[in-house]
Amino acid sequence: MTAQHLRAPAPEGIARATAKLADFLPETPLLEIAIGGQTVWCKAECLQPVGAFKIRGAWHRLSDLTDQERARGVVGVSSGNHAQGVAWAARRLGIAATIVMPSDAPAVKLANTRALGAQVVLYDRPGGEDRDEVAARICAEQSAVLVHAFADPWIIEGQGTVGLEAARQMAQRGIGAPTRIVAPCGGGGLSAGLALALPDAEIVPVEPEGWDDMARSLAAGKILSVGKDAPPTACDALQTPATREINFAVLKDRASPGLVVTPTEVRRAQRFAFSELRLVVEPGGAAALAAALSGKVALDGRTVIVLSGGNTDPAAFARVLASDN
């Protein structure tokens, strides 16, 4: 950790990130759907150039690096969406990027990250290898800058632009400010950013079954990790063992109780997005929609649901479409 990581993320940083992104990244659409007769609003972050909101935080972080830092290169750690965000931003800025990715990441995420010019280093996630140790070793060897997937003030601020953008779109359309924003939650970078961006909205983080460390941490008032026996999950993007202090410091007093969704609920949400929105949403990206469709969260006409990513292998998606549970 360098000293600059000690600063807290702030709303001013979200505003600055929004301005930087507006130069070249068009707004993602805010799509209207009805759930049980109630209109709600889906923020389609799966339509970002890398297929996920992660491009926001990565750009905010990398574009703020000094020339000296840029010359040293960056190292990211990610199951795939942050990887692509960092690789995309690094290529655009001419920075060398190394990404530590799990060996069992979806093939499409590995391929896309490499296609964006990043060097990919695999670690053994199923075998329990510590990805942060792998990344720290590479950073030390290369004197490179670590770009953490969620425990970083720039990353949190960048992801928070999702919230500012949704609020602006709702204001333009005369809907009023968001009352509630429901978002998939892995390490809590997006949820913390949304909490800072929308101080008057309820923040509802949603995790997959067995990976509910945030829900348990919020209930306990302290950071807890998932157990060593956490089950396999299709929601690879949300497969984070524990949040970090920089995220939890924001969320502990702001987030609603965390929600948990089952694999069946996630698949149903993916099929809903397919047929009602004509969107490809990956399992982790569909977690918030799954909670909404399952009646686990209160909905009103100013509720926003984040569809956070759409990077999924064709064969896996075909199986979801063919499944009836």
Add this chain to the structure above:
Amino acid sequence: MTAQHLRAPAPEGIARATAKLADFLPETPLLEIAIGGQTVWCKAECLQPVGAFKIRGAWHRLSDLTDQERARGVVGVSSGNHAQGVAWAARRLGIAATIVMPSDAPAVKLANTRALGAQVVLYDRPGGEDRDEVAARICAEQSAVLVHAFADPWIIEGQGTVGLEAARQMAQRGIGAPTRIVAPCGGGGLSAGLALALPDAEIVPVEPEGWDDMARSLAAGKILSVGKDAPPTACDALQTPATREINFAVLKDRASPGLVVTPTEVRRAQRFAFSELRLVVEPGGAAALAAALSGKVALDGRTVIVLSGGNTDPAAFARVLASDN
């Protein structure tokens, strides 16, 4: 045909339709992709509320009906996307809608049209029943107003708003005016509208193999029909036997030679949209992208490709994803 149908579609009508739609229909995104290293722009009309651009023309037509016409109800003829557009507009305006649809339309299109409150009357497309005769009979019985899927000046003007909207988005992003717009073509409603909306752009209609009546008509300088032996096609939305004079009058001097794409090229385009854009695009909706990916059309940095619709059955889409040709 009532007398008002004799008027020609006009750019002024497109501007008026654009203003009417702007009140409640957000712009569809213009998404950047690279084909062979060349940036081009995809207009994602599959993200419209009914999953296709057809909502534009239907709204322009129905919202211009007189109170007397509204009371009599409307009749549409469609394989499914125009059906949903008419049903959606009719419900919003409180107009009774009857839609004549082929018995072999995709199940999702039949279900969606009924879910929007329209009465669906099936005709025997595989058996060669004349859908226009069925519609004319219903119109006579109910004194209802026919809303043709493409041979109608309002419909043409409404679909033309796709072009105005894309041009405005490109101007806002500093890209410059569209040089060329590549669009799936059934009866020619969209292509004719685009030609009127963008007088300085090349208009490239794309049809599926065996249903290339527009390409042959443009080559011959007169309207030709597909043969009685036209093959089955997955592009149900483009399965139109012949264009009409109101469309051809616009296109004969404006359109480039029509292009034809194969089933393999269409499936490849659907898979490209899945993995690169995270969009669900139906076969007919992917025809223009198929032409671009196959090198059949010149591309430059101001070429627009219309992804016209995304209503496809899950099982059919799963087969496309699983296919490697």
